[in-house]
Amino acid sequence: MLQPPMSVIDDVDLRLVVPGDEGVQLTATLRFEASDPFAVEATFRAGAESISWVLGRDLLADGLHGDCGEGDVRVWPTVDRGRHVVMLQLSSPDGSALLAADATGLDAFLRRTYEAVPLGFEGDHLDLDSVVAKLLT
Template sequence: MLQPPVSVVDDVDLRLVVPGDEGLLLTATLRYEASDPYAVEATFRAGEEAISWVLGRDLLSDGLQSECGEGDVHVWPTVEDGHTVVMLQLSSPDGSALLAADADGLEGFLARTYDAVPLGYEGDHLDVDSAIVQLLA
């Protein structure tokens, strides 16, 4: 019997880091789908504007402990005003952004994703046939 798709969705408060300023407060909706078990979609919103990025679940998890990432996304923990935050540096041809997220909120979201699809069992949730159809479309 097929299990219904599992989704984990959470809103996380972020701060866009702006040199010489307090920054801009943003909200990101993090979405994890068991059918795409290696990825987390992050939709960043500020007012009417929204930008989505697909991030590796393991990258976010590893970034809670140490600096990691290559290319367009870098993640690392740091301490601000006595509490741990996770820094996300995102780069694209259109520009770059440095974001600070509450580590506890991110860790709670990731824990729920690992409840849905435990580490090491991601392959059990992949629909390879569907992925091949999408690639060939």
């Protein structure tokens, strides 16, 4: 029997939205690990610079269909320049960013994560020892 993947990794095209400008094209590497089934790590790259955020898988999935999130991360679907995109608004004490992610690429990535760990079965894959160790470091 074919086993589902333990990791799902994919690159998604993004645009950093800059008021009054065309913005900046970026690539984000999305990483899902079955051992941490509620999270997606997004590493955003522009040239030699990169920054990583950990986002909720359910938040990204919900953001494909409606406005969700609060505080540091908000996600919502829209049409930008004739393309379906998912907007990611990220805020931290160091600043904020508004990103437009390709909705088709994000949806394809999330579908692959649900093949690896189906919705409702996250607890079967959660490595509690690893979670506790991360919390204590």
